[in-house]
Amino acid sequence: MNITGKAAPTVTDCLVNGVPASLVSVRDRGLAYGDGLFETIQVRRGTSPLSDYHFRRLARGAQVLRLPLDLTLIRSEIEQLAKQIGDGLIKLTITRGESLRGYAMPPQPELTRILQSSPLPAYSPQHAEQGIRLYPCMTRLGNQPLLAGIKHLNRLEQVLARSEWQGAAYAEGLVCDLAGNPIEGTMSNLFVRLDDCWLTPALDQCGVRGVMRDFLVENLDGMGEGVVQRTISRDELLRSAEVFCCNSVFGVWPVVALEDRQWSVGPHTRVIQTLAKQVLS
Amino acid sequence: MNITGKAAPTVTDCLVNGVPASLVSVRDRGLAYGDGLFETIQVRRGTSPLSDYHFRRLARGAQVLRLPLDLTLIRSEIEQLAKQIGDGLIKLTITRGESLRGYAMPPQPELTRILQSSPLPAYSPQHAEQGIRLYPCMTRLGNQPLLAGIKHLNRLEQVLARSEWQGAAYAEGLVCDLAGNPIEGTMSNLFVRLDDCWLTPALDQCGVRGVMRDFLVENLDGMGEGVVQRTISRDELLRSAEVFCCNSVFGVWPVVALEDRQWSVGPHTRVIQTLAKQVLS
CATH class of the missing domain: 3.30.470.10 (Aminotransferase class 4, branched-chain amino acid transferase, N-terminal domain)
Known part of the structure; x- marks a missing residue:
């Protein structure tokens, strides 16, 4: 005690x-x-x-x-x-x-x-295989360019966002900035496939630059498939062909639902999932 | 140990x-x-x-x-x-x-x-009597309406702002928001006297709502002298007739210098200082 x-x-x-x-x-x-x-x-x-x-x-x-x-x-x-x-x-x-x-x-x-x-966390293998539903968090990330991207101990925003849902129906939540643009998950980064190109939200005003995000950006670049880091609107996210969340613990979870929008797990996401699996196992 | x-x-x-x-x-x-x-x-x-x-x-x-x-x-x-x-x-x-x-x-x-x-902190009595110089901090307060005003434990902004100067030449630092508008001190709130009226920065996007600030706003209101809470530009601060910082530990410190601008300690500040002294002693 x-x-x-x-x-x-x-x-x-x-x-x-x-x-x-x-x-x-x-x-x-x-x-x-x-x-x-x-x-x-x-x-x-x-x-x-x-x-x-x-x-x-x-x-x-x-x-x-x-x-x-x-x-x-x-x-x-x-x-x-x-x-x-x-x-x-x-x-x-x-x-x-x-x-x-x-x-x-x-x-x-x-x-x-x-x-x-x-111990390693016991996430359901279904998250990676069949994809996850994203909870649409109302908590917004504030703008603070000085602290954006780093993993400091001021994490009330993540705590409040993660508290918005309970239970297993959602494996992760989507968190947006003050303007309503998607930025990241509560514990992961976000990639979207739009017009045959991978995009991930720029993290120069808020958000945490995840280690798996860095790894994927670097390695996709090495494979000749650059990832564009820029502001992504909610509309673009909803129009995208594929979406996934990633971090250095669970790897890649395809996103299959956000509110009314549904996706199937796409082939490009599977390629990246394999890349993440290889480095993590 | x-x-x-x-x-x-x-x-x-x-x-x-x-x-x-x-x-x-x-x-x-x-x-x-x-x-x-x-x-x-x-x-x-x-x-x-x-x-x-x-x-x-x-x-x-x-x-x-x-x-x-x-x-x-x-x-x-x-x-x-x-x-x-x-x-x-x-x-x-x-x-x-x-x-x-x-x-x-x-x-x-x-x-x-x-x-x-x-123990009570050993501030120099000169700060209250003769006024203080404000250090112009470069660290900006990010926008986060959800957490603005409360005294939570996510205080990296204050830590970084307070680290910008050492030594006794400055008793407090001025911290602005991302737009460059003055918001507060690193450990105190700010009041400015402009056009025969007390103003204090609105704290709905960032900043900490100090207890002495609340006390003064309430009591000045009771004395028929309302304090206007709104965005104050840097230009307005520099044009103001009197400026002070306040918190619930040191009370009221008149501000007599910020960069090239100098003020003398004004009569309206002295009235408020007495009010603060009375409640704190």
Whole structure:
């Protein structure tokens, strides 16, 4: 039992600054202000195939937040933990550490580094095979170009969007910006096939640049099929021939329904799904 | 020493769910997503004069975030702690408690309730007497009407704005919205005197509705001097006759400089400063 009176995870589930632990200080700026970053990394047979993409995003976020990361240390800790768990997820959280009251950054922050491991999530294989229905979230993503794209700890928008539906009828929700343009899922990115071309929403005003999105954009480009990143209207989404959601944990889920609109799982989505499966397995 | 290797505050400095403690679970959603609210409450001679305003904002925030608060319990804990400390600050943090990985809210959350007390901050009395210089922050507040006005734990914008200057030359920074309109200080609200009328920026797109701002708007209204809440342009701020910043800890600081523009401390600001002093002391 920890101090909040709930069962603590076993200590091997979590490392705080390299030491088995399940608690952080109430003065941690991650708790006070969401002053930090996180990554959720899939591990298969002791390695994380997309780790380069995760560390690239982490470094980008650290630059924006001016967090002095020791990437070599983080990388080596994650590699070691990945070997120990074999298959599972590693959630890495980095915060600016403890400070006194007030927003000012400590001049020499001692970052807090949290590694939590958990089993692979048990998503229904039907999501990938037969596709999913998207819940149309009313929660809008605000505009904040400074923080767009990075995976910081200020995630109230995702929490509120994800709270709009319960139950298994929808595996993911569609989240739009203030203008009503589709941006992403609550935990995934969105690709749409329009006029024989793959599009994905530009994430320069809001949204999270997912690791699988980066991987697919890079690899489709290498296959001579560039993905256009731009504003996509709701109308374009509804007119599109194929739609899918992706992230680095579940890979690619074809979208087969959004409100009245229905799609069948298209051949181009299947090609990309195979690409994602190959890198994740 | 706590698990992160730093000196822990003495247990009487902090209560977690009513129990002396200085740690929270790594699974707390406050840490994971900034999924919660906070209030910083000034205590003088065992009472907090603006507590009604704090609890009103807390209740408003809890409604937006759908946090099932026990306000009676929170209030009684704060009143008890206020009596114990006499003079000081109480920082209340409420999070949605622990959950497994993922944005979905636990159906029956057990909120985490953190009370931290600290001495009154040692601001120079010159700030109130002679006025302050405002640092012109480049960090912009994003637009997010859903979260505007409440004091949630997603505060990266304030952290980044406050990090733009160091040292004592500036006691506060001016933060604008994406359009460049002045909105607030990093830790305070802004009032400007224009054409014999008090204005304060509308906070329906971004910004935090400070407790002292609410108090002043209400009380000036009661004195027959309504405060207009609307968009204020940078040009209007620079043309204004008087400017001040306010919060519930320091009261009212007249602004005497922003970049090339200089003001003297005006008589209308002094009236309001007295009003704030009376309620805070």
